[in-house]
Amino acid sequence: MNFDLHAVASPTEASSRTWTFAEIVKQPEIAARFKRVREYFFLRESTYDMTSRCNVRCDGCYYFEGDKQNAQDNVDPAAWRALFRAEKERGITFVVLAGAEPALVPQLLQVCYDEIPLGAIASNGLIKIPARVGYRIHISVWGSDATSERIRCAKRMLERQIEAYAGDPRAVWVYTFTRDNIGETREVVEQLAKSGCKITFNVFSSAVGYTGSLTHTPESLAETRKTMLDLLRDFPDTVLFSPYSAAAHTDANSLHDLFSCPYPRQNQSEFGLGRTFRQYRADLTWVRAAACCVPDTDCADCRHYAAGSAIVTARMNRHITNPDQFRAWLDYVDTYLAVWVPGYAKGANLCETAVPPTLAMAAGATAGGGR
Amino acid sequence: MPQTGMERRIAEILIQELKLENVTPDTFDVTTDLVKELGIDSMDLTTVVLVLQGEYKVKFDEDTYPSLTTVRAIAEQIRQLQSAAS
Numbered sequence: 213m214n215f216d217l218h219a220v221a222s223p224t225e226a227s228s229r230t231w232t233f234a235e236i237v238k239q240p241e242i243a244a245r246f247k248r249v250r251e252y253f254f255l256r257e258s259t260y261d262m263t264s265r266c267n268v269r270c271d272g273c274y275y276f277e278g279d280k281q282n283a284q285d286n287v288d289p290a291a292w293r294a295l296f297r298a299e300k301e302r303g304i305t306f307v308v309l310a311g312a313e314p315a316l317v318p319q320l321l322q323v324c325y326d327e328i329p330l331g332a333i334a335s336n337g338l339i340k341i342p343a344r345v346g347y348r349i350h351i352s353v354w355g356s357d358a359t360s361e362r363i364r365c366a367k368r369m370l371e372r373q374i375e376a377y378a379g380d381p382r383a384v385w386v387y388t389f390t391r392d393n394i395g396e397t398r399e400v401v402e403q404l405a406k407s408g409c410k411i412t413f414n415v416f417s418s419a420v421g422y423t424g425s426l427t428h429t430p431e432s433l434a435e436t437r438k439t440m441l442d443l444l445r446d447f448p449d450t451v452l453f454s455p456y457s458a459a460a461h462t463d464a465n466s467l468h469d470l471f472s473c474p475y476p477r478q479n480q481s482e483f484g485l486g487r488t489f490r491q492y493r494a495d496l497t498w499v500r501a502a503a504c505c506v507p508d509t510d511c512a513d514c515r516h517y518a519a520g521s522a523i524v525t526a527r528m529n530r531h532i533t534n535p536d537q538f539r540a541w542l543d544y545v546d547t548y549l550a551v552w553v554p555g556y557a558k559g560a561n562l563c564e565t566a567v568p569p570t571l572a573m574a575a576g577a578t579a580g581g582g583r
Numbered sequence: 584m585p586q587t588g589m590e591r592r593i594a595e596i597l598i599q600e601l602k603l604e605n606v607t608p609d610t611f612d613v614t615t616d617l618v619k620e621l622g623i624d625s626m627d628l629t630t631v632v633l634v635l636q637g638e639y640k641v642k643f644d645e646d647t648y649p650s651l652t653t654v655r656a657i658a659e660q661i662r663q664l665q666s667a668a669s
Contacts, residue, residue: 253626
């Protein structure tokens with residue numbers, strides 16, 4: 213595969229004519245992939261902080277920003293069961309269990325899984341979650357073990373994560389690119405590849421008020437994109453990603469600026485995520501005005517993989533200007549499903565060039581830029 | 584029930600795209616709330632909008648999606664877009 217960032221810069225016949233949606237989805241490989249991903253349009257997500265406790269403390273951690281960290285933990289399994297039954301009643305079909313470290317409350321994870329069995333857990337991967345909790349498990353990596361020891365204060369982090377989760381089909385490692393760790397990614401991916409593990413990519417997104425050294429610059433974003441594409445090319449069986457994922461998450465514009473974030477924090481309408489999404493704190497309360505997938509992120513710097521999974525996916529309408537752009541969107545959704553949904557296997561990417569997300573941004577401007 | 588050809592065609596597309604059962608284009612209640620009563624997801628509604636854009640040669644503003652709650656509302660929106668374009 214040849215991932216050429218500039219390959220789509222020159223107009224082609226496909227990109228210069230006007231296409232209708234019906235014409236685009238007539239193309240056989242597009243039709244097949246659209247049919248496949250469309251089966252998952254029923255997913256309606258909400259997120260839940262499971263506990264305010266964590267066994268490590270990382271520089272730049274989203275959980276320990278804002279006032280959600282002060283919520284009093286509800287540790288009553290009956291209360292969680294009642295909440296999840298109510299969530300199911302209001303149409304929630306996919307749950308993301310996060311903050312601070314869900315592995316510390318395995319009995320609550322089990323209750324959640326018994327009620328809504330589709331979802332993912334965000335964990336640091338140091339404590340193995342019981343196998344009977346069948347959610348996807350996202351294991352965070354922030355660089356080599358030396359870097360992790362420095363910014364997460366945990367020794368042999370990757371080694372211990374691999375010891376706990378190698379061979380576990382639930383596990384997907386999530387490498388967060390910061391300004392400082394881009395050069396360490398290859399050794400991490402190599403180590404995971406040797407153990408038969410899967411990895412996807414995240415981009416550090418500053419919390420509101422963050423002034424540390426992890427925030428990206430235009431130069432570090434460009435280097436991150438090149439590294440992502442190189443690793444996708446060199447480790448196709450290990451890396452769950454697409455060229456468009458790389459382009460969208462390393463653009464100079466944040467995801468919100470590119471696509472208009474549909475989470476309630478930025479979307480006051482009662483449409484889509486604005487109607488159904490909630491972000492529960494560890495005390496089982498939620499606040500509409502603060503609800504987004506990674507609360508307290510600075511929207512102007514948001515390139516978070518969890519955010520993109522909803523923000524880019526929700527903007528199908530902005531990706532129908534030509535077949536290549538729709539292929540790119542399908543690749544993005546295919547990646548999202550492979551990373552987040554247990555049992556979904558990633559297909560081959562249909563678009564091997566990193567279509568600029570600014571095309572979709574422009575389509576949104578034409579459409580009015582709403583939600 | 585549809586009162587215009589456009590309403591009937593929108594109902595037909597909805598039935599086809601969303602695989603709705605126990606309803607035909609002629610019996611579709613054009614005032615049914617697609618989201619609240621039929622449980623249609625925003626992604627499904629977007630798919631229908633994209634099909635309609637191609638068929639009626641109009642472009643819906645994203646800001647209007649939340650108001651596309653019934654077949655009648657969709658038909659009215661298309662009519663407005665067509666008259667604005669002409």
